[in-house]
Amino acid sequence: MNISILGAGVWGRAVGKLVADRGHTVSLLHHTARDWNDVAEQILPTPGSECPPPSEACTSPAGPMDFLMLGLPVQHIRETIRRLAPPGVPVLGLSKGLEIRSGKRVSELVTELWGEARVGALSGPTFATEIQRGQPAACVVAAENEALAEAFQDLLHQPSFRTYRSTDLTGVELGGALKNVYAIACGACAGLDLGENCQAALFTRCLAEMTRLGVHSGGRAETFAGLSGVGDLHLTGMSQQSRNHRVGRLLAAGHTLNEALARLGGVAEGVPTTRSAYENELIPADAKPIVTEVYRILYEGKNLADAVRDLLGRSMKKEVY
Structure with missing residues (x-):
């Protein structure tokens, strides 16, 4: 599958590496992107990961995205995504915070600005540097729909990153x-x-x-x-x-x-x-x-x-x- 990550910070990159190691094509977009083709770079899998090289799934050019992940600072999400067309795919929020002026959570901003109901969140005790080093960790992905939560879980779960799911978004x-x-x-x-x-x-x-x-x-x-x-x-x-x-x-x-x-x-x-x-x-x-x-x-x-x-x-x- 093709996964796009909007937000090129250390956490977006760390999650991108996890997803690439599952054999998915991962495209990283900076917050300055003007459309979904404005890809800054592709994240390649770690050698020896679940995606053994050579693998077409890991190295093929990105096609239409199947999932979008949002790794932007919460206070910048509104101004960034309002200029982008709704992606039309499930959205997983990676950022943790509340918007100052509205008090809204990331999923609420996505629903307000894009009208996208297929939205979830990743959370848990995770420092990006340890994830990048491949050290063991656990997290939870949440979506109000159980099937969507399972889909997000399947994107991320692996031996070094145990992923649980919840419907309490x-x-x-x-x-x-x-x-x-x-x-x-x-x-x-x-x-x-x-x-x-x-x-x-x-x-x-x-x-x-x-x-x-x-x-x-x-x-x-x-x-x-x-x-x-x-x-x-x-x-x-x-x-x-x-x-x-x-x-x-x-x-x-x-x-x-x-x-x-x-x-x-x-x-x-x-x-x-x-x-x-x-x-x-x-x-x-x-x-x-x-x-x-x-x-x-x-x-x-x-x-x-x-x-x-x-x-x-x-x-x-x-x-x-």
Whole structure:
């Protein structure tokens, strides 16, 4: 099959390599593409992969696409895909985040702008560099239609990349988006050297809040106990490989948000997603205290020590998710 990937960043390339290793022809398009023939390059399979060379399936010129994958930063998706004709094929979102102005998930943007109902999402604890090295990982692909979820699963599943499927598209996308917000909080906690007890407590309450927000928005609670929820939160929240975690550490070291982003040298989806989640008026502030404090740190310049004090000083509650 012919697979096109719109978005030539490190994650788009990593997923492209996975798909090529399954024997599919993979065409990479930059965000500047003006039509579907504007192919930047083709991704070739790894030697010794499931697609043994020579193989016509791996090396033939790209024909009409069978699937499209979107690997663009979420804040650039609208402006990019609105100038492209609807592809007329199933679309798999690779990006994790919410659009600032609308609060929409990637699948909702695709449906709004292209009218495409055959849309899914890939999520889970996956760093691109480890995928490119062929190190073992697991993920989840989601689509509201079971058969479509199976089709996406078949594109990606292989021994080094175990792929599960779900029909909770809302929950899988929200887990992937919201964990970036909480990764900033976890990074700040680590940077402030508040101790491992505090880090464990914060991680647990981040999971509780993420689950609460996800269920409120239409996701299923059990989804947040899976790869796109606690799995991705653990990886992104605890690792210094995570850009969002590093933003939190830089803020804890005294840098402004602009300084932190400049030092980062890449996209931190948690920054705009924080604003989108905070400004969602359908979810009351008392249901998202961690999101609220991260927002005030990022956008109002609140002192981190004051944010910690205010979180710890809230009224006593039952431990409920």
